[in-house]
Amino acid sequence: MKIRIKNKITFSEADKLIERYYDGLTSADEEKQLRSFLSQSTLPERYKPEQAIFGYFDGKKKKVQFSLRPTIRWASVAAVILASVFIAKLYLTEKQSDYAFIDGKKITNMSEIKSQALASLSDISAKNNEVEDGLKNVNNDELIKKQLDVFSGF
């Protein structure tokens, strides 16, 4: 079945709707019809009060609707920031607990890391540079880039 959307109503239809409007009987749909009728620029003088009243309410409605938008926008920004912080935290925790750099070599096996740690504890004179070397190998640039990618959608 085809639904035909009626754009214009006749003057007599409009008059009936206006009467119903003042009796508080019009539905939201009927008021929409009336609104589109009254938004025409060339109407007889007698529709002036209704044009003024509907025009006033339209202006107010726009304000109500618009005031909601920034809230939603900022809420979504906050959500993305929260999500990215959470992801970054997960990413960092995972990487830190998954491997260790020993003598510049990446070791992922936990038992090996433990035994190497024990061994290095018995050899306190181990070179301090090892720690620095290990840190250099963590690719900071890549990490930052990944986090920034989250915001690239904006």
Add this chain to the structure above:
Amino acid sequence: MSQERFKAEILPIRDKLFHIAQKILVEEEEAEDAVQEVLLKLWHTRDSLDKYDSLGAFATSVIKNHCLDRLKVKSRQESLDETHYTKAGTDNPYIQLERKNTEEIIQKIIEGLPQLQQAIIRMKDMEEYEVEEIADITGTKVEAVRMNLSRARKKVREEYIKWTTV
């Protein structure tokens, strides 16, 4: 606060609120209007109502204050509402007409309506509530809301014509 919770917690104390209002305002019709005004006020602030331990006690104090304010306005004592009304009253619309645009005229007319009618016309014509929803919130009959809406709309038209045909 959801609509269900609002209805479950506020509407059962409606009778109590009405009795308080009637004690202060005496007139039954005026007390009924005051109750509906307060219920609509509470409805519009329902998001912050959860913080009150006893909603009943809060609503009771709101209706008391609201009715006392109404009395103050009636007896022309100094109150916030009264200064508002006086200001609107001395603001001669005919003199101001030339400087005012349509929007301002209608705004002023609506501000001059009785509070309950103001609340209802705002909810229906700006916030797009249905008459049935407003009746639900205020615990009144649909017909009662319709009647107030109709009075408010007719008054706006009548005043608008008066203001613009000088």
